Amino acid sequence: MVGCISPQGTVNITYKYLDGVAMTARAVRPMAIKIDEDIKDRIKRLEREEKREAFWHYTFRAWEAFRLTGQHATAHEADAWMSQLEQGHDIEPPECHA
Numbered sequence: 394m395v396g397c398i399s400p401q402g403t404v405n406i407t408y409k410y411l412d413g414v415a416m417t418a419r420a421v422r423p424m425a426i427k428i429d430e431d432i433k434d435r436i437k438r439l440e441r442e443e444k445r446e447a448f449w450h451y452t453f454r455a456w457e458a459f460r461l462t463g464q465h466a467t468a469h470e471a472d473a474w475m476s477q478l479e480q481g482h483d484i485e486p487p488e489c490h491a
Contacts, residue, residue: 464489
């Protein structure tokens with residue numbers, strides 16, 4: 394095995410096997426960069442927006458499934474299930490019904 398590090402921080406490793414075949418693997422070392430506060434705030438805002446959009450899509454799909462099938466669990470059933478989870482009991486969620 395032969396390895397070298399390029400000036401760009403890339404690690405090249407060459408493996409030589411008994412049959413003469415050589416294989417080179419390339420790995421990139423992590424690099425630290427400084428980001429100003431404005432860019433950090435923009436990144437955090439984008440992450441929040443992505444999470445909000447993912448939640449909206451999940452909620453929309455759940456609503457569509459309910460409209461098509463009528464399957465649901467009541468708030469009382471969900472609260473009882475969550476109460477058991479809070480107490481440390483690992484139980485299955487309530488069954489959906491029409």
